[in-house]
Amino acid sequence: QKRPWPMVNGQNDGFAEFLLDEEQRARYRGRGKSTAKLTPLSPEDEMAARIPFFFSSEAPERYIFANVFGLHIFRLRGDGALTKSYSVDAYDGSAVLADYAGADVGRRILDALSEGISWNGNVSFLPGADSENPASFGYCLATDGNTEDAQDLWIFFRNEEKTAHVPAESLWELPFTTYKKHATRRARVGVLGLAEEYYINNHGFRDWDVILPKPRGVFRIACVGASTTEEGVTNDLTYPAILEALLNQRLEDNSVDVINCGISGMNSMKHRMRFPDYMMLEPDLLVVYIAANDICHQLLPRWISQADAQQKRLRRSRFITHYMNRFLLPSDGEMREAIARHSMSHLRYIIREAEKRDVKTALCSFAAPNPALLSRGECAYYDYLTMQEWGGKWVTFGGYLRILDMYNEALKRLCAEENALYIPVAEQLQGGAFYFGDICHLRNPGIQRKAEIIADALETQIGSVSREDHPPTE
Incomplete structure (x- = not known):
């Protein structure tokens, strides 16, 4: 030496x-x-594998999950009200889906819910505005049990504040968490x-x-x-x-x-x-x-x-x-x-x-x-x-x-x-x-x-x- x-x-x-x-x-x-x-593994398959982990976790880990993966996570009511959040600090339950997803997307998701969506187990995916992005799964609807229970419906989608700053030429999908x-x-x-x-x-x-x-x-x-x-x-x-x-x-x-x-x-x-x-x-x-x-x-x-x-x-x-x-x-x-x-x-x-x-x-x-x-x-x-x-x-x-x-x-x-x-x-x-x-x-x-x-x-x-x-x- x-x-x-x-x-x-x-x-x-x-x-x-x-x-x-x-x-x-x-x-x-x-x-x-x-x-x-x-x-490549699709973002839908990747997210579907993570959903059971989220539902099996306690509240502190659910907040961490949202932060680590750069997600918005809300409990969604049939009328569009977001009754609980694991991604917004001190959430008071007063927002509606359109406030975070936009009016057009919010309306489209609620229409799909009223007309009936196709479930794969306890998850379903609806395309988002950035459907051409290979890392985006759009909007994931999931339940921790009965898909007919409107009180147990959760929606997962990208939190743009967490992901918008990643340069297009970067190796990162989410910095210090996932690669492209x-x-x-x-x-x-x-x-x-x-x-x-x-x-x-x-x-x-x-x-x-x-x-x-x-x-x-x-x-x-x-x-x-x-x-x-x-x-x-x-x-x-x-x-x-x-x-x-x-x-x-x-x-x-x-x-x-x-x-x-x-x-x-x-x-x-x-x-x-x-x-x-x-x-x-x-x-x-x-x-x-x-x-x-x-x-x-x-x-x-x-x-x-x-x-x-x-x-x-x-x-x-x-x-x-x-x-x-x-x-x-x-x-x-x-x-x-x-x-x-x-x-x-x-x-x-x-x-x-x-x-x-x-x-x-x-x-x-x-x-x-x-x-x-x-x-x-x-x-x-x-x-x-x-x-x-x-x-x-x-x-x-x-x-x-x-x-x-x-x-x-x-x-x-x-x-x-x-x-x-x-x-x-x-x-x-x-x-x-x-x-x-x-x-x-x-x-x-x-x-x-x-x-x-x-x-x-x-x-x-x-x-x-x-x-x-x-x-x-x-």
Whole structure:
């Protein structure tokens, strides 16, 4: 690891030769994937899969659902009155459909209701004004039970305030939540400064297109995470793609699909909201790798804003901020309780709901640079990054690592409680600037090493399961 600092990686620097060999990659690509474009998942099918999740959720999660997916959600009465909302703050129940959908659309929907609409289960779709938009399902009418019960009718449609600002040329459908299906980008500069090539598949993930129904004999893994799952200079050089190649190489076939479900900016709460989307992929196993966004963009802002008067006074001292950082944050007990309440509760939901569908879950501990392996300059660099880009100016790199240790402890404890597989990525991905470009994103050698650690943890289990429960195709 004696290299110039700051380090500069080439596009493919640090990968094993076989990972750069196109013939080898094609040989070990899962047979449940297609390099040719397949029909993209329709917005109607996508929304229909999410509706049961909405109705099974409590009120707080329903508000989050509306916000995450950029939706207006109202209870609709037959005369057009909107009696309840999960998308409008402090809604008083006085609006009518025309107020939010427009007079023409409101009249058309009410006419369709009076004349009788065609139901598919408990949902029905009516086209919207932007019917040419491939991401729009128009207007979704849904009930949580009897389609004849006019008091139980809900309407879902796009909240233009949430979606209108997305540029037409963007990869995003909804920023930091969903990508446009079959979007492509070349020379997209990633967080570590490398030019990345993106292809978004038929389900809106950075991977090759997914074949559904899943072919017989395929064991399918969905890798759930954020930018630390999504990252890589090409789709074939992300950790999920490398994991797929490693597993199939070791099993000497191509019966394992590993789908990269990483989306930049995602956190545990958003993953809970997107759980139905993951299930549509027909996975046998979820592999979850998250922490940084929960800690830095959910927990830390809350803790910093809740600082007491003494902590605010202590912030004025650079010495205290750098060398006594723990005194600027809540107690360890309070932080552990918040991690359990805000992060582990969402992961527990995912584990339990996946289990109901005979899908197993593996949680990975989250890796970070090891201070013992860093030079003084490298420590200062990670400290600077933490305070400028991740933790805020009152949280140091050491403070982040202390919270991350608590988060990883909570992950391990949750796996023990829920009988889920725990994969010790943090414990085994030990390194400094050779592996880590910042406090969480990996350079090419780190991406490959993470894939190897996860492959080691899964190889025996997948080998036995895929042969017993997923016999090869004749």
